[in-house]
Amino acid sequence: MTTTAALTDVAAEFPVIARGGGSFSYLDSAATSQTPQPVIDAMTRYYTETRASVHRGVYPLAVQATDLFEGARATIARWLHSSPEETIFTANATAAINLVAYSWGRSRIGPGDLVVLTEMEHHSNIVPWQMVCAERGAELAYVHVDGDGLLDLDELDALLARGPRLVGVVHVSNVLGTVNPVAEIVRRAHDAGAVALVDGSQAVPQIPVDLREIGADFYAWTGHKAYGPTGIGVLHGRRDLLEEMPPFIGGGHMIRTVGERESTWADLPWKFEAGTSQIAEAIGLGAAVDWIEAIGIDRIRAHEQALVADAMARLAEVPGLRMHGPADPAARGALVSFVLDGAHPHDVGEILGREGVCVRTGHHCTQPLMRRLGAISTTRASYAVHNTTADTDRLIEGLGTVIRVLQL
Numbered sequence: 001m002t003t004t005a006a007l008t009d010v011a012a013e014f015p016v017i018a019r020g021g022g023s024f025s026y027l028d029s030a031a032t033s034q035t036p037q038p039v040i041d042a043m044t045r046y047y048t049e050t051r052a053s054v055h056r057g058v059y060p061l062a063v064q065a066t067d068l069f070e071g072a073r074a075t076i077a078r079w080l081h082s083s084p085e086e087t088i089f090t091a092n093a094t095a096a097i098n099l100v101a102y103s104w105g106r107s108r109i110g111p112g113d114l115v116v117l118t119e120m121e122h123h124s125n126i127v128p129w130q131m132v133c134a135e136r137g138a139e140l141a142y143v144h145v146d147g148d149g150l151l152d153l154d155e156l157d158a159l160l161a162r163g164p165r166l167v168g169v170v171h172v173s174n175v176l177g178t179v180n181p182v183a184e185i186v187r188r189a190h191d192a193g194a195v196a197l198v199d200g201s202q203a204v205p206q207i208p209v210d211l212r213e214i215g216a217d218f219y220a221w222t223g224h225k226a227y228g229p230t231g232i233g234v235l236h237g238r239r240d241l242l243e244e245m246p247p248f249i250g251g252g253h254m255i256r257t258v259g260e261r262e263s264t265w266a267d268l269p270w271k272f273e274a275g276t277s278q279i280a281e282a283i284g285l286g287a288a289v290d291w292i293e294a295i296g297i298d299r300i301r302a303h304e305q306a307l308v309a310d311a312m313a314r315l316a317e318v319p320g321l322r323m324h325g326p327a328d329p330a331a332r333g334a335l336v337s338f339v340l341d342g343a344h345p346h347d348v349g350e351i352l353g354r355e356g357v358c359v360r361t362g363h364h365c366t367q368p369l370m371r372r373l374g375a376i377s378t379t380r381a382s383y384a385v386h387n388t389t390a391d392t393d394r395l396i397e398g399l400g401t402v403i404r405v406l407q408l
C-alpha cells in the first residue's frame with residue numbers, strides 16, 4: 001500500500017504515539033485525534049512568548065496575540081472556503097449547533113413548524129433541536145437509514161414537501177462512516193425553502209471540504225477531532241443569516257455599545273464570541289490546519305481510505321463479526337463499527353485494550369441510530385493519518401484473543 005508507506009513517518013510527529021513506541025494502536029481518532037507536535041508548539045509559543053488578551057490592549061504584545069488569533073481564523077476560513085466574518089469560534093461542535101438552535105432556532109421556529117433531522121445524527125445535533133421544538137411547539141421528524149447505512153432521500157423529499165424550517169444532517173456519520181451527499185441534500189432543502197445545517201465534525205479531518213460547494217447555511221465542526229486542541233469548535237454561517245440573528249450569549253467582547261438598559265452588538269464574527277476567547281486553542285487549531293495542509297487532505301483521505309478498505313476486508317474474515325455502514329469502503333470515512341455475535345462490545349473493548357488496541361465501544365452518542373441497528377452499542381475502530389496496516393494487524397490479532405477468552 002504505497003500511500004500507507006508514504007505517511008509512516010508522520011507517526012513520529014505525535015508525542016503520545018511516539019511515546020508508546022509501538023506498544024499500542026490508537027484506533028479512536030473519531031472520538032478525539034492525537035495532537036501533532038507543531039500544534040502543541042504553536043500553543044506553547046503563545047503561552048511562553050506572546051501571551052496577552054486579544055482585541056483589548058494596544059501594546060505590542062496584545063497586538064501580536066490578536067494577530068495570531070485572527071490569523072488562525074483567516075487560515076481556517078481560507079482552508080474551508082469560508083470568510084473570517086462567517087467563521088465563529090465556539091467551545092466545540094456541540095456549542096456551535098446550540099448557537100444555531102438557540103439564536104436562529106428560537107427566533108425562527110414557531111408552533112406547528114417542522115424540523116427535519118436524520119436518524120444518524122450525533123446527540124449534539126438532536127438534543128438542541130428537541131429542546132427548541134419542545135419550547136416552540138414545533139415538530140421533529142427524521143430521515144431514516146437503509147440497510148446499507150445510507151439515507152433514504154425519497155423520505156427526505158417527502159418531508160421537504162411539508163415545508164420544514166430546517167434540515168440538519170451529519171456530513172460523515174461517526175458510527176456508520178457514511179459520507180452523506182450533503183451538497184445534494186442542501187440543494188433540495190433550499191429548493192423547499194428550508195435552512196440547512198451540516199455537522200462536519202467527522203468530515204473536516206477526513207475528507208476535502210469546500211463550503212462553497214456544499215452551500216450549507218450553517219456548518220459546524222470541532223477542533224479536537226481535527227488534530228487541534230480540545231475546547232475549540234467552529235461554526236461557519238451565512239453572513240445574512242448571522243447578521244439577522246440575535247446574539248446567543250451576552251457579555252464582554254460581543255457588544256458595540258452598552259447602555260444601562262440596552263446594548264448594540266459587535267460586527268461578525270465577534271457578535272457571537274462573548275467573553276475572553278479560546279486564544280491558545282484558536283492558535284492551535286490554526287496550526288493544525290497548516291499541518292494538515294502541508295500533508296494534503298487528499299493524501300490523508302487516500303491513506304485512510306486504503307486502510308479502511310484493508311480493515312473491512314480483514315474484519316469480514318473474523319467469525320461472527322458484522323460490520324455496520326456502507327459495504328463500499330469508498331462511500332465511508334475513516335472508521336468501521338462492528339458487533340461480534342455473543343459478545344458485549346464493552347467486553348470486546350476491554351480485552352482489546354489489554355492487547356494494546358484503543359477502540360471506542362458504546363452507543364457513540366447516537367441512541368436513535370443504535371435502535372435502528374437493533375444494537376445497544378458497537379465497537380468502533382477509527383483511523384487517522386498516523387495509522388498503518390500494522391494497527392489493523394493488532395486489531396485482528398486482538399479480536400482472535402477476544403474470541404478465545406470469551407469462548408465465542
Ligand SMILES: Cc1ncc(COP(=O)(O)O)c(C=O)c1O
Binds near residue numbers: 202
Ligand atoms: C458527528 C459528530 N458530531 C458532533 C460531535 C460532538 O463533538 P463535540 O463533543 O466536540 O462537540 C461528535 C463527537 O463525537 C461527532 O462525532
